Amino acid sequence: MCFLAAYAASFIYILFDQEYVHAYLAHGVLLAGGGLFVFLVTRYCYNSLLEQEYQASHDRVTQLKNRHSFNKSISMLAKSLSPFYIMLIDLNGFKKFNDAFGHPFGDELLRQVAEKLSKQLPEHCRLYRVGGDEFAILGHNRQQHHLEKDIKIIQQQFEQPISVRKQNLHIGISIGVSSYPTHSNNAHELVQQAEQALYAAKSRKRHWKIYSEDLNKNALEHLAIANKLQNAIDKQQFQLFYQPIIKASNNSIHGAEVLLRWKQADGSYIPPDTFIPIAEQSTLIHDITCWVIKQAIEDLAILDKQGFTGCLHINLSAKDLHNNMLLTCLDKIAAKVTPQRIIFEVTESAMMTDIKQATKVMVELVNSGFAFSLDDFGTGFSSFPLLRDLPIEQIKIDRSFVINMASHEANQSIVRSIIFLAKSLNCTVVAEGVEDNTSIGLLQVMGCHYLQGYFFSRPVSLEQYQQLLDALPPASSESHQTRLNSF
Numbered sequence: 001m002c003f004l005a006a007y008a009a010s011f012i013y014i015l016f017d018q019e020y021v022h023a024y025l026a027h028g029v030l031l032a033g034g035g036l037f038v039f040l041v042t043r044y045c046y047n048s049l050l051e052q053e054y055q056a057s058h059d060r061v062t063q064l065k066n067r068h069s070f071n072k073s074i075s076m077l078a079k080s081l082s083p084f085y086i087m088l089i090d091l092n093g094f095k096k097f098n099d100a101f102g103h104p105f106g107d108e109l110l111r112q113v114a115e116k117l118s119k120q121l122p123e124h125c126r127l128y129r130v131g132g133d134e135f136a137i138l139g140h141n142r143q144q145h146h147l148e149k150d151i152k153i154i155q156q157q158f159e160q161p162i163s164v165r166k167q168n169l170h171i172g173i174s175i176g177v178s179s180y181p182t183h184s185n186n187a188h189e190l191v192q193q194a195e196q197a198l199y200a201a202k203s204r205k206r207h208w209k210i211y212s213e214d215l216n217k218n219a220l221e222h223l224a225i226a227n228k229l230q231n232a233i234d235k236q237q238f239q240l241f242y243q244p245i246i247k248a249s250n251n252s253i254h255g256a257e258v259l260l261r262w263k264q265a266d267g268s269y270i271p272p273d274t275f276i277p278i279a280e281q282s283t284l285i286h287d288i289t290c291w292v293i294k295q296a297i298e299d300l301a302i303l304d305k306q307g308f309t310g311c312l313h314i315n316l317s318a319k320d321l322h323n324n325m326l327l328t329c330l331d332k333i334a335a336k337v338t339p340q341r342i343i344f345e346v347t348e349s350a351m352m353t354d355i356k357q358a359t360k361v362m363v364e365l366v367n368s369g370f371a372f373s374l375d376d377f378g379t380g381f382s383s384f385p386l387l388r389d390l391p392i393e394q395i396k397i398d399r400s401f402v403i404n405m406a407s408h409e410a411n412q413s414i415v416r417s418i419i420f421l422a423k424s425l426n427c428t429v430v431a432e433g434v435e436d437n438t439s440i441g442l443l444q445v446m447g448c449h450y451l452q453g454y455f456f457s458r459p460v461s462l463e464q465y466q467q468l469l470d471a472l473p474p475a476s477s478e479s480h481q482t483r484l485n486s487f
């Protein structure tokens with residue numbers, strides 16, 4: 001409008017003002033106004049472009065550079081041919097805090113972590129946030145021993161708790177590293193290798209791992225197992241084995257822990273430690289758990305014909321408590337069994353990952369008559385609130401405390417304390433890893449209820465378990481009693 005008015009004024013003055021003084025004035029104003037306008041528009045566009053570029057390259061929560069920038073930087077570094085490393089950092093158990101305290105709390109925690117990492121970041125490094133609870137560092141031109149020094153610097157920052165909204169949180173981190181050009185000269189491959197190293201660090205409960213060829217081999221094996229697992233149920237390759245659980249007071253058979261075995265065409269077995277974590281990465285784990293429960297119930301009917309009255313202990317995966325699929329599975333088959341004959345074994349980490357959902361599933365099953373045993377007790381968080389708040393009827397002392405307790409006084413003290421704790425909470429106790437007579441004597445004196453271990457029997461096939469039942473008659477009526485009627 002200003003421009004139009006100025007042009008009109010200029011035209012009128014040229015027509016009617018013989019001296020052109022006013023026309024020159026109007027031209028001057030026009031040019032000055034136009035210049036100012038162009039300057040303001042250019043500045044606005046420039047700022048807006050800068051803002052857009054910043055938003056596209058930075059993470060909103062921590063203001064660190066994001067994955068897009070990270071990928072761009074790796075490609076540029078790889079093109080420059082100078083050595084560098086990729087360090088991926090993952091916060092252990094972040095989801096737990098996010099679920100327990102909410103997303104604003106989780107965001108605050110991420111900001112604090114970003115600040116902590118930025119403060120002590122070695123000069124030759126750049127920090128990025130590349131995913132939910134995943135950070136990345138690109139470090140330039142480092143030898144292996146320098147790299148390990150950098151890892152130590154990062155780890156030391158997490159030795160002290162992080163304070164978020166007056167809560168002191170002990171956050172652990174896992175680190176996976178790959179180097180250019182040692183491991184690969186392809187940017188995409190380097191990221192994959194760092195991810196593999198991170199996965200290995202997490203799954204082996206190590207704090208950090210530098211990529212090696214072995215990991216790649218493992219990844220290929222992992223893929224092969226994942227493919228074979230798809231058809232294992234249909235091809236009837238799974239088998240159930242049974243390890244007797246003995247009543248400590250009279251050495252009679254109380255029940256059995258059901259253990260899954262996966263037989264291969266060559267007669268070898270792939271251990272559950274190998275294939276269960278792979279199954280847990282998809283919904284396949286639910287199909288496997290459901291198959292185990294169905295098969296165990298069928299086997300229980302066979303054992304019952306022989307006069308067996310004990311309980312079968314079925315291990316659940318951490319993932320089985322994370323949704324309602326276990327409930328759906330049991331809905332279909334629960335009518336075929338007396339729930340009091342089944343005890344589900346769960347680990348602390350299974351409950352901790354999503355405590356709300358785990359509680360929901362556990363309470364519903366306890367209300368239907370099933371019971372829960374806390375497996376591997378003493379090796380995980382040993383979190384007392386879990387014991388207090390969840391419907392746990394039994395504690396299984398981890399075998400690492402029992403196996404050498406006869407010659408290890410500290411382990412005796414730990415076992416004694418766990419038995420005392422369990423009894424105070426009105427829980428029964430199973431000692432796993434019983435392998436010698438002296439330990440049996442000690443456990444009996446301590447008042448342990450049940451014993452399990454190679455001293456009595458290794459896990460055996462159903463037929464062999466039936467033979468054991470003939471040799472060691474079951475105690476009379478061994479179904480569990482529900483401890484907490486309030487659930």
Ligand SMILES: [Mg+2]
Pocket residue numbers: 257315345375
């Ligand atoms: Mg178990």
